[in-house]
Every structure is written in C-alpha cells, then in structure tokens.
Amino acid sequence: MKLISKLTLFVTLSKLAVVLLFVFTLPYLIGGIARDYTDSYLRQQKEKVLDIIAQNGVDTYLQGDQSYGSYTMLKEEYISLEPVENNFNVDTIYTDERIIENDTLNYRVLTHAFLAGDKKYLMEVGKTTATIDQYNRPLQKIATYVLLGLILFTLIIDLFYTRFLLRPLGKIIRTKISNRKFPFNENSRPIKTTTTDFRYLDMSLINLMEQIHEAFEKEREFTANASHELMTPIGILQNKIENLMGEPELDQMVQERLIGMQRTLNRLKRIVHSLLLISRIDNDQFSKNESVGLYEIFLDIEEEISHRLIEKEITLSIDISKSVTLSGVNRDLIFQLMYNLVNNAIRYNKQQGSIRIADKMMDGGSCIITITDSGIGIPEEDISTIFNRFKKANKSEEAGGYGLGLSIVKSIADYHGISIELRSEVGKGTEFLISFPSKLIE
Amino acid sequence: MKVLLIEDEKTLAYEIEAFLKKAFYICDMAHNAQKGLEMLGMNPYDFILLDLGLPDLDGLKVLQEAKKLNPDAAYIILTARGNIEDRILGLDLGADDYLPKPFSLLELQSRMQAISRRKFNLNTQEINLGEFVLDLQKRVVSHNQNEVELTRKEFDLLSYLLLHKNRVLTRMQLSEHIWGSFADDDYDSNYIDVHIKNIRKKLSAFGPVEWLETVRGVGYKIRKH
Numbered sequence: 001m002k003l004i005s006k007l008t009l010f011v012t013l014s015k016l017a018v019v020l021l022f023v024f025t026l027p028y029l030i031g032g033i034a035r036d037y038t039d040s041y042l043r044q045q046k047e048k049v050l051d052i053i054a055q056n057g058v059d060t061y062l063q064g065d066q067s068y069g070s071y072t073m074l075k076e077e078y079i080s081l082e083p084v085e086n087n088f089n090v091d092t093i094y095t096d097e098r099i100i101e102n103d104t105l106n107y108r109v110l111t112h113a114f115l116a117g118d119k120k121y122l123m124e125v126g127k128t129t130a131t132i133d134q135y136n137r138p139l140q141k142i143a144t145y146v147l148l149g150l151i152l153f154t155l156i157i158d159l160f161y162t163r164f165l166l167r168p169l170g171k172i173i174r175t176k177i178s179n180r181k182f183p184f185n186e187n188s189r190p191i192k193t194t195t196t197d198f199r200y201l202d203m204s205l206i207n208l209m210e211q212i213h214e215a216f217e218k219e220r221e222f223t224a225n226a227s228h229e230l231m232t233p234i235g236i237l238q239n240k241i242e243n244l245m246g247e248p249e250l251d252q253m254v255q256e257r258l259i260g261m262q263r264t265l266n267r268l269k270r271i272v273h274s275l276l277l278i279s280r281i282d283n284d285q286f287s288k289n290e291s292v293g294l295y296e297i298f299l300d301i302e303e304e305i306s307h308r309l310i311e312k313e314i315t316l317s318i319d320i321s322k323s324v325t326l327s328g329v330n331r332d333l334i335f336q337l338m339y340n341l342v343n344n345a346i347r348y349n350k351q352q353g354s355i356r357i358a359d360k361m362m363d364g365g366s367c368i369i370t371i372t373d374s375g376i377g378i379p380e381e382d383i384s385t386i387f388n389r390f391k392k393a394n395k396s397e398e399a400g401g402y403g404l405g406l407s408i409v410k411s412i413a414d415y416h417g418i419s420i421e422l423r424s425e426v427g428k429g430t431e432f433l434i435s436f437p438s439k440l441i442e
Numbered sequence: 443m444k445v446l447l448i449e450d451e452k453t454l455a456y457e458i459e460a461f462l463k464k465a466f467y468i469c470d471m472a473h474n475a476q477k478g479l480e481m482l483g484m485n486p487y488d489f490i491l492l493d494l495g496l497p498d499l500d501g502l503k504v505l506q507e508a509k510k511l512n513p514d515a516a517y518i519i520l521t522a523r524g525n526i527e528d529r530i531l532g533l534d535l536g537a538d539d540y541l542p543k544p545f546s547l548l549e550l551q552s553r554m555q556a557i558s559r560r561k562f563n564l565n566t567q568e569i570n571l572g573e574f575v576l577d578l579q580k581r582v583v584s585h586n587q588n589e590v591e592l593t594r595k596e597f598d599l600l601s602y603l604l605l606h607k608n609r610v611l612t613r614m615q616l617s618e619h620i621w622g623s624f625a626d627d628d629y630d631s632n633y634i635d636v637h638i639k640n641i642r643k644k645l646s647a648f649g650p651v652e653w654l655e656t657v658r659g660v661g662y663k664i665r666k667h
Contacts, residue, residue, distance in 0.1 A: 224523045228495055231522035232451055235544030239457035242547045246464065246609055255660050259612050266614060269544060304621070307595075307633040 003169070007162050012155055019147040026143055027136045035108065038127050039093050042110040045125045049079065050114065058116035075100050077127050078107075084122045088113050095129065106130060168193035168202075176205045184209040219283050223276060230272045237265055274404035281333065281411040288416065291327040291442060292334060294369065295320045298357055301339050308346050312353065316342075319358040324367055325442040329416055337412040338371075340405040341432050345373035348430070365438030370431055377426040386422070416440065443558070445469045445489040448478035448504065449520065450496050458491070461547040467554075475499035482511045488562065489554060492537075494521035494528060502528070505535050516557045520545065548606055548615055555605055571604060571666065573649035585648035595620050596641050599634070603654070603664045612661040638662055 001009075052060055061068040061081055071078030078100070093110045107126035114121055168191050176188060188209065191202045241262050245255065280286065298318045302309075309316055326334065345355045353374040360368045378386060387410040413420050417437055424430040445467045449455040455471050462469045470485070472478035475496045482490070490508060494501030505517060519532045522543035529540050538561065539553050559567070559578060567579045575584050581597050583590045592600065602619050603611060613634040620637075638654070645651045653665050 228522040231543045232454065235522065236451065236454045236457065238544045239454065239461065239547050243457055243460055245612075246461070252659065255610070255657075259614070259660060262612065262614060307636070311633055311636065 004162055004166055007166075008155070008159055011158050012151070015151045015154070019144070019151060022147065023140055023144050026140050030136055030139060034129070038108045038129070039110075042093060042108065042125050042127060045079070046110055046112055046123065049123060049125070053114075053116055058119075058121060071100065075103065075105060075128070077125075079126075080124045081121050084113060084120050086120045088120060088122065090122065096126075098126065165195065168195060168198040172198065172202050172205065176202065176209070180209065184213045216283070220285055223279050223283060223285070226279075227272075227276050230276075231269075234265060234269050234272065238262070238269070241265065271404065274408055277336075278404070278408055278411045281408075281415050284415070286330045286333055286415070288328055288330050290329055290331045291325055292329060292331045293322065294324045294326060294359065294367075295322045297331075297335055297338055298342075300335065301342050304339070305342060305346065308343075312346060312349060312351055314346060314349055314352070315354045317354070317356050319356065320369070321359055321361075324359055324361075326436060326440050327442040328440055333412045333415065337409050337418075337434075338369075340409050341371050341434070344405060345371055345375065345430070345432075348375040349373050350375060353429075362435075365441055367436045367441050369434040369436070371434070372429060372431040374429045377428055377430055378422070378424040379426055383422060383424060387420075443467050443488045443554075444486065445491060446472065446478065446481060446485075446487040446515075447491045448472045448475065448496065449491070449493040450474060451493070458547065458550070461551070465551055475501075475504045478504065479507055479511065482508050487512060487515050488558075490515050490517050491550075492517060492519055494519055494523060494532070502531055502535060505532065505537060509536055516554075516561050518550070518553060518557070546615060546618060548602075548611070549619060552602060552605055552619065569604060571664070572651065572653045574645065576601065576604060583645070585645075588648065590644055590648055592641065592644060596637055596644075599637055600641055603662060604666070607664045607666040610657045610660050610663045616661065634662075 049061075058081070067080065067082035069078065069080040078098075091112045093108065096107055096109050098105055098107050098109075106129045108129055109124055109126040112123045112125075114123060171191050175191070180188075188206055190206065191198065193199055193202070241258055244250070245258050245262075250258075295318070298320055302316060302318065308314075342355065342357070349355065355374075356370075356372045358370050358372075360370070362368060387406050409420065412418075413434070417440070419435045419437075421433045421435075422430060423433070443466075445462055447455055447458055447462075447469060449458065449471070450473050452473060455473065459469045459471055467489070470481060470487070472481050475498045478492075478496075490512070492501060492505060492508070496504060501519070501521065505519070508515075508517070517537045517539075519529075519537045519540045520543060521528060521532075521540070529542075532540055538557050541550060541553065567577055569576045569578065571583075573585055574590070576582075577584070578601060581594075583592055583597065583600065598620055599616060602616065616634045620634075638656075642651050642654060645654075655663050655665055657663060
C-alpha cells in the first residue's frame, strides 16, 4: 500500500473513531452539563427563598399553614416547605421520582433544612429532568451530521496537503530509484524540498549512487589497464615473430618453429581476449539498447562460418521466423552467443552431420531457439559443468577449443536474462535451448 | 610515404618501424604525445599511427590536436584498451582506422594500403600478376579483359598475398585476415587450402598460376618481381 493511502486511511479512521466516541458520550456529557446547570439553578432558587424568608419571615409562604407547596403549571418546577424536628439536618441535591397528580416525573430535588425563628423547616426545590432528555436524541443526530461533514471537509484538506507534502518522495522514487539503470552513469540533481527528511534521503541516494558509479568506473578502469598490460607484451611478441618470419634467409626448420610459437601465442591471445570479454560483460560494460532480428543474425553467422560447414560437409537448416525481433539487447553480444553455439555445433559434429536451428514462440510471448546438432554429444556427468570457465567437457585433441566459448555464452545469456538449457545424448547429438524472455521480444 | 609512429612502448615501436621500413615507408617515432605533436608541427606526414594509451596525454586528445596540425594525414589508432567506446570516439574524431592490440603487422600494412587507395588515390589501381590484372578498386581479376569470377573471400586472400608478395604467409595469418576475430582456433584445418585450391582452379582456366606458390609446412606466397 502506498504511503499516501496509508496516511489517508489512518487519518480517516482515527477521525471517525473520535467522532463516534464523541457522539456516543454526548448524552452523558449533556446530562452532566444539564445536571450542573439545574443544580446551580436550584441553589439560586434556594438562596432566593431564604432571602425572602430572612426579610419577610417564613409566613410569606406559609400564610398560617403548617406547610407550603407550589408547582408551576406544567409541573416542571415545584417548591415545598414543611416543619421538621429541630435536630434534623440536611442539605443535598438528588434525583428522585415524584408522583404529582398521577404523573410520575423525574425531578432533580434540592433539600435544605433551615431555622426560621425557633422552628426548623425542610425546604425542597425540584425541577424535572424530562426536558433535558428530550433534547439528547436530536442533538446527537445533528452532532453526527455536522461532525461527519467536518470530517469530510478536513479529509479533503488533509489529502491535498499530504499529497503536497509527499510529492518530493514520489519524485525521489521516480528519478532516483525506478528509472535509474545500473551503473548510474548520468548525474542526478537533488530534489527541491523543504522537508529535511526527504532532503536527507535524497542526498543519501545520490551519494550511494555516486559511490556505486565510482566503484564501477574503477572496475572498468582496471579491466582497461589489465587489457593493456596483457595485450602489449603479446603484441610485441607477435610482431617480433612476424618480423622474423619476413627474413629471407630463414630455413624451413626455423620457419616451422616460428609458426609453432605463433600458434601458442595466438592461443594465449584468444584466452586473454575471452577473459577480458567475460569480465567486460560481467562488469556491465555493454549497452543493451539495440534491436536485432534473429533470422538476420543466423544468416550472418552462416555466412561467416560457411567455410567450416563446407569443410565438414554439414547441412545447416535455419528454420527461424523472419518476424522475431529482439529488442533491448546488444547486437554484437547476441551474435557472439549464437556464433559460439553454432561454432560448437560444428566443432563437435561428425563429418556429413547436420545442424538444425529452429524457433518456437511460447505462451506469454517468450521465444525458444533450439540449436540441434548430430554431433558426439556430451556425457551426462559433464553437462552441469559445461558452462564453467576452463572446464572443457570434451578433452579430445581433435575437438580443440579452450573451454571459454561456452563461458562467454553463459555470461552473455546472464547479462540479458536469457536462460540456456541443453539436452544431449552421447553419440547422437546435443540440443541447446535458448529461451528469450518476453521482455526481449519485440 | 612518410609515417609518424606515436607509441610509448619502445620495443613495440621498434618492431613496427623495422617492418614499415622494409615495406618502403619512411618512419619517424615519438614515444610520448608531446614529442609526437612537436614532430607533427614540423614535418608533413602521410600516416600517423597513434597509440591511445600514452603516458602524458589522453590519446583521443592527441588525435584532436594532431588533426589540427595535420588535417590531411591518415590516422590509424592503435590501442590495447579495447573499449568499444574508444573505437567509436576515435572514428568520430576523424581517425581513418582502428587496430586493437595485439595486431598483426601484415594487417597494419593492409589497412594502410587500403587507406592510401581510398584517401590518397596514390597506389596503382591495377596490378599485373603473371598474365592477370588485379583491380583493387573494383575488386576484380581479369585475364585479357575477361573477368575471372572470384568470391569476396577469394579476392581478399589473393590481394592480401599480393600485398605481401615474396613473403610466406601462414594459414593462421591468412585466416585471421579473412575471418578476423572469428578465425577458428584449429589452424591445421584446411579452409585456406580449400580457398587457395579454388583460386588456382578458377585462374588456371585462363592462364598459368605458377606465381602462387605453396611453401610446404608453412603456407603460401606470391612470387613477383
């Protein structure tokens, strides 16, 4: 879930919870407030009555009677005075049920015992609570509506504001994370934001990428230097031998020896070439933004390799749809991959053998290329190590090769996310299955 | 033809110089960029062979500077760095060719010849070879105005042997020239022999080809005076 959705959800739920809590506690709150108000009202009434009695005497109310009682028309309030024992003392407010003219009513009642002259009276002042309860329900309803409206309103404001606040984060993700490609060659500019957290995150990411880029550059530099250090002496030797071969008075024996040296040197050159190529691929030093038709690749390979097919009298059939186009690949590397496999198919083939190259589109848009030869095959126990560097499955002299061809194939395949499987039967032949994921197929 | 070789690896430079002198080039050497640019400013050269990995200045910068001093010369970049980017950059900056180290001196001469043909139009376009005439520009072999049909590779082989006439070329050298980095490891295989056999067969239908010699155990050569 995205941060903004989480935040919005949390804010909404917490607001809703608060409102619900408020709406449910509203009756109690209102009850409490009303009671407080009633109590202080009753006390005021009591003071008033006491004042009148203090000024005019208790007879103002009693008018000669033993006791006095009076209530308003709708029985909302009442007052009563009656004599009590002299030692009776009370001064309290409580809620009580009173039956007045057959109506049972809830009253908030203040009772107070006081001396008037030498007699003690008990005063009761009461006020119904029914009127208070009547308001509760509509109040609750209105409060709910108003608060829900407010929630909606603040929610919209929150949404806009969080969206505004989180905009730098989205920008960081877009520009620094999702669209960046290893090894982060292009410089990235800091995001403009006043939020320090985002600024910190942004700077950390920029620093991190710069470090990766530097490390990568060092690796690249190392490969270039290693290449230089290794290739220069090989070059010197090669040119020395060439100059020597050009001497007119060389006898046959010396010439043959020189050819032998040249051959060994060439072998060294090839190994170094292959190792550097593998290291360059592994270090991500090739661009992967070209498109290429598979059919064209195999045609090019056929042209490049035809002399070897003719020599071994091998029939090569290319059964590839012309419409299969790879994209997001390095053309030279794909060529090299296929070339090495076809080259192996020839090298480990029999005289008058055959090679069949075919394609098969799979569900989901991926594509499998099969290269099937009628060669000597690979023993079961060697299949797992065949892509390992310097492991040569077939060590026979006539087969030749130095075991790096398939390592290059493996590196190129890994680099592009291509998977390679092989089936083989000794004496019958080998089949390589090269699966291109759908994202490489145009 | 005057050549300036800017290469800091002295042993290599001397080998290249020795080879070029034998091929009748006049060759000057500079072992660093500064010296090289100095010499370029003083003398006119037809070819500049430039190593990219010089100690005092980046090779591509040297190329830019040198191009200002002598824009008409042909530039060939020699490098062991092997970056594809370097190659593209070098050619973009106006280099005429690019040879990754280690390279064959024979290949170097072949490239230089191709450039002089293209750029200076100096070399004779038509070369006599026994009763045959090779037109390197049109890439055809003819005998008394009759064209002998050779494949692209067969013509390449013949012209390479002709360029290095009177010198034995091994099967390995020939196959490296024809197939480049795709030349196979098993040099004893007879692709070259097959091609040579085809060339002989096609040519001898028109006239004698005794100038194309087989040197047993070594390779082939064209004898020509």
